[in-house]
Amino acid sequence: MLSTRFTRAFGVEHPIVQGGMMWVGRAELVAAVANSGALGFITALTQPTPEDLVKEVQRCRSLTDKPFGVNLTILPSINPPPYAEYRQAIVESGVKIVETAGFNPADHLPFFKDAGIQVIHKCTSVRHAIKAERIGVDAVSIDGFECAGHPGEDDVPALILIPAAVNHLTIPVVASGGIADARGLVAALALGADGVNMGTRFMCTAESPVAQQVKEQIVANTERDTELIFRSLRNTARVARNEVSREVVAKEKEGCDFTEIAHLVAGARGRKVFEDGDLDAGIWTTGQCQGLINDIPTVDELVSRMVSEAEALISRRLAEMVAEPVGAGVPR
Numbered sequence: 001m002l003s004t005r006f007t008r009a010f011g012v013e014h015p016i017v018q019g020g021m022m023w024v025g026r027a028e029l030v031a032a033v034a035n036s037g038a039l040g041f042i043t044a045l046t047q048p049t050p051e052d053l054v055k056e057v058q059r060c061r062s063l064t065d066k067p068f069g070v071n072l073t074i075l076p077s078i079n080p081p082p083y084a085e086y087r088q089a090i091v092e093s094g095v096k097i098v099e100t101a102g103f104n105p106a107d108h109l110p111f112f113k114d115a116g117i118q119v120i121h122k123c124t125s126v127r128h129a130i131k132a133e134r135i136g137v138d139a140v141s142i143d144g145f146e147c148a149g150h151p152g153e154d155d156v157p158a159l160i161l162i163p164a165a166v167n168h169l170t171i172p173v174v175a176s177g178g179i180a181d182a183r184g185l186v187a188a189l190a191l192g193a194d195g196v197n198m199g200t201r202f203m204c205t206a207e208s209p210v211a212q213q214v215k216e217q218i219v220a221n222t223e224r225d226t227e228l229i230f231r232s233l234r235n236t237a238r239v240a241r242n243e244v245s246r247e248v249v250a251k252e253k254e255g256c257d258f259t260e261i262a263h264l265v266a267g268a269r270g271r272k273v274f275e276d277g278d279l280d281a282g283i284w285t286t287g288q289c290q291g292l293i294n295d296i297p298t299v300d301e302l303v304s305r306m307v308s309e310a311e312a313l314i315s316r317r318l319a320e321m322v323a324e325p326v327g328a329g330v331p332r
């Protein structure tokens with residue numbers, strides 16, 4: 001058992017989180033994560049309406065009696081979804097943990113707090129983490145530059161970002177981005193984090209609701225097979241390198257504006273990748289840690305393997321390094 005401030009504050013067995021994932025964070029994955037003793041988040045905006053979100057929470061509850069939460073991602077959008085209605089659906093669904101991401105959650109926080117909901121805010125910089133702590137979130141999850149999805153514009157990898165954040169915060173910190181195994185978990189704890197958040201690794205599990213071809217491609221990909229799109233728009237996203245990502249980046253280099261790439265990056269096309277397994281149908285999100293992923297385990301196998309290997313790493317490999325020095329006890 002790895003007991004941390006995070007596990008104690010959020011009432012979960014293991015300091016491992018499955019962050020919100022568009023098209024992936026559905027009841028079957030989140031329930032499997034909960035049943036494994038980790039903390040999973042249903043992705044609110046994957047559900048077409050707030051009413052569907054309430055049903056998805058109910059469906060998840062029918063699959064687990066352990067705690068789980070909902071992710072609410074607030075991103076710049078031409079036609080923003082009805083955030084206030086999704087927020088209300090979250091409150092009405094009765095979940096007690098929310099992961100906010102993408103933008104300052106200040107507008108939503110009082111509603112969650114009034115409902116007794118704990119909020120983990122996911123961000124990509126120390127300054128945003130400090131602001132989140134100041135406005136009253138219960139924990140922050142901090143994404144390093146390695147992460148899948150939106151790493152922000154500062155390009156600071158987790159090896160620096162996590163301890164820098166820990167230096168400034170008093171609430172629990174969850175390290176995110178680039179973590180796929182026990183070594184990443186132990187490293188994050190050593191950096192001062194109280195837990196880890198993983199996206200790509202959980203997407204490549206048996207219960208993840210994406211096509212088998214996507215999981216096999218993650219296993220085949222190396223750490224070099226991601227691409228940063230939307231750099232020119234200052235809305236960077238790390239995605240799998242494929243025909244579409246190459247075209248988007250090439251057009252951005254030519255100085256295009258968003259209207260010229262909108263058809264390439266449409267969410268519906270990305271969804272097709274996950275549903276049909278057509279890997280070049282659109283843009284799909286994955287992180288550099290895919291280079292560390294070599295199998296498609298069940299969530300339970302993954303989480304128990306990570307925890308037991310982490311315990312062994314800490315109590316054997318690392319402990320041995322601080323054991324008696326060679327020659328200790330031998331008279332000089």
Ligand SMILES: Cc1cc2nc3c(=O)[nH]c(=O)nc-3n(C[C@H](O)[C@H](O)[C@H](O)COP(=O)(O)O)c2cc1C
Nearest residue numbers: 019020021022101147148149177178198199200287
């Ligand atoms: C397919 C996919 C979709 C994602 N969608 C979202 C999202 O909608 N909202 C969000 O806050 N994070 C999203 N993320 C980011 C993850 O929650 C997590 O922060 C990130 O994957 C951590 O980096 P890692 O993949 O290296 O573990 C997504 C990640 C993946 C792989």
